Amino acid sequence: AQSVAQPEDQVNVAEGNPLTVKCTYSVSGNPYLFWYVQYPNRGLQFLLKYITGDNLVKGSYGFEAEFNKSQTSFHLKKPSALVSDSALYFCAVRDVNTGFQKLVFGTGTRLLVSP
Amino acid sequence: GAGVSQSPRYKVAKRGQDVALRCDPISGHVSLFWYQQALGQGPEFLTYFQNEAQLDKSGLPSDRFFAERPEGSVSTLKIQRTQQEDSAVYLCASSKHQGPSYEQYFGPGTRLTVT
Numbered sequence: 245a246q247s248v249a250q251p252e253d254q255v256n257v258a259e260g261n262p263l264t265v266k267c268t269y270s271v272s273g274n275p276y277l278f279w280y281v282q283y284p285n286r287g288l289q290f291l292l293k294y295i296t297g298d299n300l301v302k303g304s305y306g307f308e309a310e311f312n313k314s315q316t317s318f319h320l321k322k323p324s325a326l327v328s329d330s331a332l333y334f335c336a337v338r339d340v341n342t343g344f345q346k347l348v349f350g351t352g353t354r355l356l357v358s359p
Numbered sequence: 360g361a362g363v364s365q366s367p368r369y370k371v372a373k374r375g376q377d378v379a380l381r382c383d384p385i386s387g388h389v390s391l392f393w394y395q396q397a398l399g400q401g402p403e404f405l406t407y408f409q410n411e412a413q414l415d416k417s418g419l420p421s422d423r424f425f426a427e428r429p430e431g432s433v434s435t436l437k438i439q440r441t442q443q444e445d446s447a448v449y450l451c452a453s454s455k456h457q458g459p460s461y462e463q464y465f466g467p468g469t470r471l472t473v474t
Contacts, residue, residue, distance in 0.1 A: 276460060280465075286467055287450055287465035287466050287468050288465040289465070293460070295459075295460045334401050334402075336401075338459040340459050345390065345407070345457065345458065345459050345461075346392065346404040346407055346415065347392075347394075347402070348404070349403070350401055352400070352401050
C-alpha cells in the first residue's frame with residue numbers, strides 16, 4: 245500500500261533560519277507526492293506537488309521540496325522561515341493502486357518558528 | 360474565486376442522532392472527496408465521487424455512513440445513529456479533473472462532536 249512517513253512530530257526553528265520538514269514515502273510505481281499546510285480551524289492548503297520532471301519543486305509562499313528517488317524522500321524546505329509559517333504540515337501521496345485518486349496522508353509535523 | 364465551502368462549521372450531536380454535513384465544491388470540479396480527521400491525526404479517506412458517481416467508498420467506517428452527490432455538484436455526508444467515535448473534523452475536497460496529478464482543494468471542514 246502507498247504510504248508516507250513524517251518522522252518528526254514537531255520542528256522548531258528561529259525566524260530567518262532555513263527550515264526542513266521531512267517526509268519519506270513508500271509506493272509501488274511512480275510517486276505522486278504533495279505537501280499541504282493546515283492553520284488552526286482551517287482546511288488544508290495546497291503548497292506544492294511532485295509528479296515528474298525536476299527533482300526540485302517550487303511552490304507557494306516560498307516553499308520548495310526536493311524529490312530524492314534513491315532515498316525515497318520528499319522533504320519540504322524554505323530558505324528563510326517566517327513566524328507566520330508556524331502551522332501543521334502534511335505530506336501526502338496519491339494512491340493509484342485502486343485506480344482512483346485518494347490521498348494518503350502522513351501524521352503531520354508541527355512547525356514552530358520563533359521570533 | 361470561491362473555494363470549497365462546508366456547512367455547518369460546527370455540529371454537536373447527541374449520541375444516536377443523525378447528522379448531515381454539506382459540501383459545496385469549486386464550480387466545475389468533477390472530483391469530490393470526503394476525509395475524516397481525528398484530533399492530532401492526518402486526514403483519512405472516506406469516499407470519492409466523479410461527477411454524480413460514487414466510485415470509491417472503501418473508507419467509510421460503517422454502514423451508518425452514507426454520502427451522495429446527486430447532481431454532480433453539492434455533496435452530503437450523512438451519519439446515522441452517531442457514536443462518540445464519530446467525533447472528528449470532516450473535510451471535503453474537490454479537484455478539477457480526474458487524474459493523480461491534479462491537486463485537491465480542501466474546505467474548512469465540519470467539526471462534529473458527539474456527546
